[in-house]
Structure formats: structure tokens, C-alpha cells
Amino acid sequence: MISWCAGILSSLLLLLAPLWAWAQQDGIFDEYRAMFGDDNPAVFVIDEGEELWFSKAGPNSTSLEGCDLGLGAGVVEGAYAQLPRYFADTDRVQDVESRLEHCMIELQGKTREEIHAKPYSLRGDLGTEMEALVAWLAEQSRGLAIAPGQAHPSERSSYELGEQLFYFRAGPHDFSCATCHGQSGKRIRLQSLPDLTAHEGAAEAYSSWPAYRISQGIVRTMGWRMRDCFRQQRMPELIMGSEAAVALQTYLAVNAAGATMAAPGLKR
Amino acid sequence: MTRMKTIKPLVLLCCFLINSALADEAAMLLKSSMADKNFVTLERVERDALQSFCSKPRSEEGDIETANALRESARAAVPMPTEDDFLGDWQRGEAVANNGRGLQYSDNPEQPNGGNCYACHQLDPDEVAYGTLGPSLTGYGARGQSLSMLEYTWIKLWNTHAYNVCSHMPRFGAAGILSEQQLKDVMAYLLDPRSPVNSGLSP
Amino acid sequence: MASRIRIRAQLKGDGCEVKALMRHPMETGLRKDQLGETIPARFITAVKVTHNDKIVLDAFWGAAVSANPFLGMRFKGGSVGDVVKVSWLDNQGDTGEGETQIR
Known part of the structure; x- marks a missing residue:
């Protein structure tokens, strides 16, 4: 009998289904969140992202280590927090997802089609490479200030276009982002809505994505958040890393600038 | 009443013309950034006069004449039950x-x-x-x-x-x-x- | 791309901290789908954690546990390189298993 293997159970945490309904109320969600302590299932996804970054993949059998996310090839620490920004090699303002796509194509030889086939998990999926990479990269910016580029004219026009898109009302329901996220202290059903036009609300939202969504059992990225908001606005599907996706994230990131990145977070 | 009806389309046209170039760029950008999905098509990105008028960022204000014309045309088109x-x-x-x-x-x-x-x-x-x-x-x-x-x-x-x-x-x-x-x-x-x-x- | 269980085991103090994420729908048997049909019950009924093949956790679960359950536990002892295994059995006889080394 090996004594150091006593098998004493000192803590056991289970997520209980009946807490779900309550979890949607903010105060109670905070309590629920506190039960996790430092635990966030995203840690597993972060590990996967790290492995993916360093593993050889694609027709060129190359890792992503040579990928320049804005701070130089292979520099990942702090890179997420300074996106979106302008990249001279593509002559575009890019978010983390469109930049990763660029590197997967240029370095690894992957095709745009395969990258776009399923960048975000569908219900019941176990996670995608894009989600894992973004989770790991966000982790490399945890605790750093959100500082998107605004020095280049393209970066400023991306912000202005993002603002226009934020207020763009269309579709059968006449919804825009501002319909739900243009005022503070409001909620849909029991879900409270951050005011993304103000620093406080934008900071709260931008700093906490990507996040592990408990209700979906998956890490979701800010790009997915944009796409799913448009789905709820009754609009067509937003293309990952598209100019509109980048412009809206630029708008949010600039409104949130100065706040501290705390992602991957843990959400309802 | 009849005179109002003839004026309205002109007012709406003006509203389109004064819409900033930035707003048009945003509309084109959104269209090129989206894809049809199931039964939802890119047609939904097209805005009618009311949607365009109501898409202004908080800092920009719409003019009252256009607002009145939109209100009246909305009211005139409501079918009323008995x-x-x-x-x-x-x-x-x-x-x-x-x-x-x-x-x-x-x-x-x-x-x-x-x-x-x-x-x-x-x-x-x-x-x-x-x-x-x-x-x-x-x-x-x-x-x-x-x-x-x-x-x-x-x-x-x-x-x-x-x-x-x-x-x-x-x-x-x-x-x-x-x-x-x-x-x-x-x-x-x-x-x-x-x-x-x-x-x-x-x- | 991932196994049905992700596990992490780390030495902390005089023991080992185990964290595991299980991929499972945990259907209660009470939910209905969009067409009003009852979705059959499918949930984990038993979970085992072993350390070098010795059981350190043997648990009975039920339908009240959430989808994709996240398990956190500690046991005394353990050293770097030891094998920690987590396995589950559900009410339909389906099983899942994963292992990692303590680090």
C-alpha cells in the first residue's frame, strides 16, 4: 500500500444543471463564477493552441512560429492586445483571425477554403484550430493594456467604418448593433447588455473575449461574437476576418483602449 | 394631402443624396463581408429609406423634414381592421x-x-x-x-x-x-x- | 481534434491537483427537441480517477450534472511523471477515457 496515494478527496467541483437558469442573472452568475475559483476549462484549449502554433502543418509542413502578429515574426507576448492594426505586407487592417489566416496561407500553404470551411465550432463540436490558437494568443496578452493601432490612416478609417456599421440598421427587424448595445443598464430577457459605445462597456466586453462559454462547452472568439450578433440581427453570415468584422472589432478595441486584457474569460 | 404625396418621394431622394459617402462605403463593405446562409441572403443588407435614415451614429442628427415624411408614409401604409x-x-x-x-x-x-x-x-x-x-x-x-x-x-x-x-x-x-x-x-x-x-x- | 476527456494533473503542496473536462451532452431525458419529441436520456453515471492504476476517485453521477462536465479534485501524494487516468461510463453503456502524466 503506497501511503502517498491516499486518495483523499479534498475538493470536487461539479457544474450543476439547475444553476443554469440562475446563472443568467448577473449577481447570481457572479456567485456561480466564484465557485470556479481559478478554474477555467479554457486552460485545455489554451494548451492545444500552444501545440498548434509550434507544430508543422499544411502542405509546406511549417509551424506558425514565423508568423508576424504585429510585433515581429514569432512574437506572441502582447501581440493580441495591439490588434487590430495595419499590416504593410497585406495593406490591410487585420484582427487576430485574419492575420492567422494570412500566416496559414503564406507559411503553411493552406487554402482560404479550408480555413473558412469551419473556423468556429458548431453546437456539439469539440473546438476548432482557430479557436484554440486565438485562445492561446489572448492568454499571451493577459494583464496587458488594450492598445489597437490608430496611427495609420487605414486604422482610423477602419474605426470610422466600424462606427458606421455599429449603427447600420437593416434586415427584417431593422436591428443594428446599437439596438442592444447603445445604452447602459439594459438587458434582453435576463441577459445584461454592455453599452459598447462607451469605454466602460466596451472594455468589459473586449477584455473578456475570447471566452469559455459554459452553456456551449466551447471557447468562443470575438470574431464569433460578431458573427453570432449578426445572426441574431437576422442578417446573413459574417465572414471571418472580413473587413466589416475587422472594422467592428477596431471600433470596440479603440473604445476599450487602456483597459486590461483578461481573456480567455469564463461566460454564461 | 395629395400635394404631400407628390412631395414625399423628393424628400426621400434628398435624404439619400445627403447621406455621407462613409455610410455608402459601410454598406458596400458589409455586403462584401457577408455570405448567404440558408434562406438568409445578401438582400438583407440593402436598406430602405427608413433604415438608412435611422442608421446614423449618435453624433449625427437627422433632419426633421425627412423624419416627418417617413413618419407620415409609415402611418399612411398601415391597413386598419374594422x-x-x-x-x-x-x-x-x-x-x-x-x-x-x-x-x-x-x-x-x-x-x-x-x-x-x-x-x-x-x-x-x-x-x-x-x-x-x-x-x-x-x-x-x-x-x-x-x-x-x-x-x-x-x-x-x-x-x-x-x-x-x-x-x-x-x-x-x-x-x-x-x-x-x-x-x-x-x-x-x-x-x-x-x-x-x-x-x-x-x- | 480532441479526445473526449482533457486532463491536467499538477503537483501542488503535498498533493496533486487534477482537472478534467469531459465531452458529453448530459441529456436529462426531460428535454424536447424543436419538433416536440423527447430527447432520450444520455448522461454519465460513473466517473473514476486513478493514479498509477490505484483508484483515487470513484463517483456516481446523475442527470443533474451539466453538459461537458468540468471536474476538479486533489489527492495526497503523487510525483512528476505518474499516470493519472480519468474514465466515465454513461447510462447507454458508452465510455470515455483519457490519461496524462503529473507535471
């Missing part, structure tokens, strides 16, 4: 008010659309999961069932912009989200004294 035909079945209306599905690419287009009233409004005082983007409508039936109340409520549901241009509320009738029968059922849910919306009112 006086004894405004109210349907409040129980069916309750189901419409609770149903948040419809017209998203993830929804089944064979199923009827919901009104999703609870997303934004408090109605039945016993329902705790209500949103606050719109005002509470609990006890709405206290306003009575005079013809003017019936007409007001109908118009508000059909096309809210007939009263309040750029209100956040969808045009449930004008945009074809709900059928006339569904709207009458929602009318009953709001106004019928037996509806739980009015359970707090003394009989």
Missing part, C-alpha cells in the same frame, strides 16, 4: 410574445415567426425573464379598449415609426414579421382583461 376585429385570442398572443424564433438563418422557416416581446418588455408580472430595452407593458389593459386605443396599439405594432421615427422596435406588420392574425392575438394579450398581462388590475 372596429370589431382588432382583438384575437390572448392565449395564442402569449405564445407569440414568448417566441423569440424566426427569420434568423438558424431558424426553421417552416415554423411561424415569434414576436419576442419579452426580449424587451415586461408583460405578465409573474414572468421574471423580461428585457428592459422597451417600457414595461404590465397592466396595459388599464388603458381600455376605446377605438382610439385599439388603433393606436395596432399602428404601434404594425409600424412603430408612425409615431416614433427611429424607435428600436421592429415593424412587425409592415416588415411581414407577424401575420395579421398573430398581431390581433398579441393585441388581445395586451388588452384582454383575462390576459395575465392585466392580472394585477382590479376587475
Whole structure:
């Protein structure tokens, strides 16, 4: 009998289904969140992202280590927090997802089609490479200030276009982002809505994505958040890393600038 | 009245012309950034005059003449039921008010659309999961069932912009989200004294 | 791309901290789908954690546990390189298993 293997159970945490309904109320969600302590299932996804970054993949059998996310090839620490920004090699303002796509194509030889086939998990999926990479990269910016580029004219026009898109009302329901996220202290059903036009609300939202969504059992990225908001606005599907996706994230990131990145977070 | 009708299209045209180039660029950008999904196509990116007018960032203000013209054309296009035909079945209306599905690419287009009233409004005082983007409508039936109340409520549901241009509320009738029968059922849910919306009112 | 269980085991103080994420729908048997049909019950009924083949946790679970359950536990002892295994059995006889080394 090996004594150091006593098998004493000192803590056991289970997520209980009946807490779900309550979890949607903010105060109670905070309590629920506190039960996790430092635990966030995203840690597993972060590990996967790290492995993916360093593993050889694609027709060129190359890792992503040579990928320049804005701070130089292979520099990942702090890179997420300074996106979106302008990249001279593509002559575009890019978010983390469109930049990763660029590197997967240029370095690894992957095709745009395969990258776009399923960048975000569908219900019941176990996670995608894009989600894992973004989770790991966000982790490399945890605790750093959100500082998107605004020095280049393209970066400023991306912000202005993002603002226009934020207020763009269309579709059968006449919804825009501002319909739900243009005022503070409001909620849909029991879900409270951050005011993304103000620093406080934008900071709260931008700093906490990507996040592990408990209700979906998956890490979701800010790009997915944009796409799913448009789905709820009754609009067509937003293309990952598209100019509109980048412009809206630029708008949010600039409104949130100065706040501290705390992602991957843990959400309802 | 006839003179107004001829002026309106001109006013709307002006509204388009003065729209900033940035807004046009945003529209094109959005179209090139989206893809058809299931039954939802890029046509939905196209905006009508009202949507364009109401898409201005908070800092920009629309002009009052255009707002008035949009309000009047919204009001003029509302089909009005006969006086004894405004109210349907409040129980069916309750189901419409609770149903948040419809017209998203993830929804089944064979199923009827919901009104999703609870997303934004408090109605039945016993329902705790209500949103606050719109005002509470609990006890709405206290306003009575005079013809003017019936007409007001109908118009508000059909096309809210007939009263309040750029209100956040969808045009449930004008945009074809709900059928006339569904709207009458929602009318009953709001106004019928037996509806739980009015359970707090003394009989 | 991932196994049905992700596990992490780390030495902390005089013991080992185990964290595991299980991929499972945990259907209660009470939910209905969009067409009103009852979704059959499918949930984990038993979970075992072993350390070098010795059981350190033997648990009975039920339908009240959430989808994709996240398990956190500690046991005394353990050293770097030891094998920690987590396995589950559900009411339909389906099983899942994963292992990692303590680090």
C-alpha cells in the first residue's frame, strides 16, 4: 500500500444543471463564477493552441512560429492586445483571425477554403484550430493594456467604418448593433447588455473575449461574437476576418483602449 | 394631402443624396463581408429609406423634414381592421410574445415567426425573464379598449415609426414579421382583461 | 481534434491537483427537441480517477450534472511523471477515457 496515494478527496467541483437558469442573472452568475475559483476549462484549449502554433502543418509542413502578429515574426507576448492594426505586407487592417489566416496561407500553404470551411465550432463540436490558437494568443496578452493601432490612416478609417456599421440598421427587424448595445443598464430577457459605445462597456466586453462559454462547452472568439450578433440581427453570415468584422472589432478595441486584457474569460 | 404625396418621394431622394459617402462605403463593405446562409441572403443588407435614415451614429442628427415624411408614409401604409376585429385570442398572443424564433438563418422557416416581446418588455408580472430595452407593458389593459386605443396599439405594432421615427422596435406588420392574425392575438394579450398581462388590475 | 476527456494533473503542496473536462451532452431525458419529441436520456453515471492504476476517485453521477462536465479534485501524494487516468461510463453503456502524466 503506497501511503502517498491516499486518495483523499479534498475538493470536487461539479457544474450543476439547475444553476443554469440562475446563472443568467448577473449577481447570481457572479456567485456561480466564484465557485470556479481559478478554474477555467479554457486552460485545455489554451494548451492545444500552444501545440498548434509550434507544430508543422499544411502542405509546406511549417509551424506558425514565423508568423508576424504585429510585433515581429514569432512574437506572441502582447501581440493580441495591439490588434487590430495595419499590416504593410497585406495593406490591410487585420484582427487576430485574419492575420492567422494570412500566416496559414503564406507559411503553411493552406487554402482560404479550408480555413473558412469551419473556423468556429458548431453546437456539439469539440473546438476548432482557430479557436484554440486565438485562445492561446489572448492568454499571451493577459494583464496587458488594450492598445489597437490608430496611427495609420487605414486604422482610423477602419474605426470610422466600424462606427458606421455599429449603427447600420437593416434586415427584417431593422436591428443594428446599437439596438442592444447603445445604452447602459439594459438587458434582453435576463441577459445584461454592455453599452459598447462607451469605454466602460466596451472594455468589459473586449477584455473578456475570447471566452469559455459554459452553456456551449466551447471557447468562443470575438470574431464569433460578431458573427453570432449578426445572426441574431437576422442578417446573413459574417465572414471571418472580413473587413466589416475587422472594422467592428477596431471600433470596440479603440473604445476599450487602456483597459486590461483578461481573456480567455469564463461566460454564461 | 395629395400635394404631400407628390412631395414625399423628393424628400426621400434628398435624404439619400445627403447621406455621407462613409455610410455608402459601410454598406458596400458589409455586403462584401457577408455570405448567404440558408434562406438568409445578401438582400438583407440593402436598406430602405427608413433604415438608412435611422442608421446614423449618435453624433449625427437627422433632419426633421425627412423624419416627418417617413413618419407620415409609415402611418399612411398601415391597413386598419374594422372596429370589431382588432382583438384575437390572448392565449395564442402569449405564445407569440414568448417566441423569440424566426427569420434568423438558424431558424426553421417552416415554423411561424415569434414576436419576442419579452426580449424587451415586461408583460405578465409573474414572468421574471423580461428585457428592459422597451417600457414595461404590465397592466396595459388599464388603458381600455376605446377605438382610439385599439388603433393606436395596432399602428404601434404594425409600424412603430408612425409615431416614433427611429424607435428600436421592429415593424412587425409592415416588415411581414407577424401575420395579421398573430398581431390581433398579441393585441388581445395586451388588452384582454383575462390576459395575465392585466392580472394585477382590479376587475 | 480532441479526445473526449482533457486532463491536467499538477503537483501542488503535498498533493496533486487534477482537472478534467469531459465531452458529453448530459441529456436529462426531460428535454424536447424543436419538433416536440423527447430527447432520450444520455448522461454519465460513473466517473473514476486513478493514479498509477490505484483508484483515487470513484463517483456516481446523475442527470443533474451539466453538459461537458468540468471536474476538479486533489489527492495526497503523487510525483512528476505518474499516470493519472480519468474514465466515465454513461447510462447507454458508452465510455470515455483519457490519461496524462503529473507535471
